[in-house]
Amino acid sequence: MAMQITEASIFNHEGNTIKTEDREIHIITKIEEPCIAVLGNVLSTEECEELIRISKDNMNRSKIGSHRDISDIRTSSGTFLPEIENDVVSRVEKRVSQIVNVPVEHGEGLHILNYKVGQEYKAHLDYFTSTNKTVNNPRISTLVMYLNDVEEGGETYFPHLNLSVEPKQGMAVYFEYFYQDPSLNELTLHGGSPVIVGEKWAATQWIRRQQYR
Numbered sequence: 206m207a208m209q210i211t212e213a214s215i216f217n218h219e220g221n222t223i224k225t226e227d228r229e230i231h232i233i234t235k236i237e238e239p240c241i242a243v244l245g246n247v248l249s250t251e252e253c254e255e256l257i258r259i260s261k262d263n264m265n266r267s268k269i270g271s272h273r274d275i276s277d278i279r280t281s282s283g284t285f286l287p288e289i290e291n292d293v294v295s296r297v298e299k300r301v302s303q304i305v306n307v308p309v310e311h312g313e314g315l316h317i318l319n320y321k322v323g324q325e326y327k328a329h330l331d332y333f334t335s336t337n338k339t340v341n342n343p344r345i346s347t348l349v350m351y352l353n354d355v356e357e358g359g360e361t362y363f364p365h366l367n368l369s370v371e372p373k374q375g376m377a378v379y380f381e382y383f384y385q386d387p388s389l390n391e392l393t394l395h396g397g398s399p400v401i402v403g404e405k406w407a408a409t410q411w412i413r414r415q416q417y418r
């Protein structure tokens with residue numbers, strides 16, 4: 206059955222590699238509509254370790270201090286990296302912007318997530334569904350990067366698409382949800398399944414239509 210592609214994607218890379226300024230990313234799997242891609246070689250081991258290292262001490266504080274993170278659907282802890290000078294953060298944000306084809310300033314900033322055994326992020330949509338002030342500058346796409354290997358569990362799953370992505374250090378999953386057809390956007394419903402053995406570290410970049418920072 207031939208699928209007809211009707212909507213434009215911003216993830217318009219030719220072939221199965223993405224050459225950014227400093228790294229060659231592999232497109233391992235790709236679904237066209239909605240555009241969802243599993244990516245390899247996004248981050249080096251050292252970059253993953255550095256992102257974890259600089260986040261570790263902030264995780265609990267962010268959970269208490271930030272209203273964003275206290276919710277039944279997300280039992281993990283998380284933190285937005287503070288906008289301080291860090292070579293790895295700048296390098297990763299720049300690379301992400303080249304992968305997603307959107308300027309760095311449209312990104313909300315790296316959000317680090319840590320899931321312990323039993324913790325999860327129940328199925329949700331990353332875009333805002335209520336009509337509030339975000340309508341002018343909505344989220345349009347997401348890149349979730351895996352910072353470590355999880356012994357068991359912790360997959361990013363898309364219940365409507367029969368797709369489940371195993372967290373592997375340095376890999377990532379990309380998806381976008383700015384389509385005219387709302388049913389395509391709804392297909393990006395996704396969650397982080399509970400960690401069964403080990404722990405999970407991930408870094409999310411949510412991308413806005415317009416400049417955000």
Ligand SMILES: O=C(O)CCC(=O)C(=O)O
Pocket residue numbers: 318326331347349359360361362395396397398407409
């Ligand atoms: O942890 C995951 O696999 C998913 C994270 C996620 O959905 C998000 O940060 O919006």
Ligand SMILES: [Fe+2]
Pocket residue numbers: 329330331347395
């Ligand atoms: Fe999400």
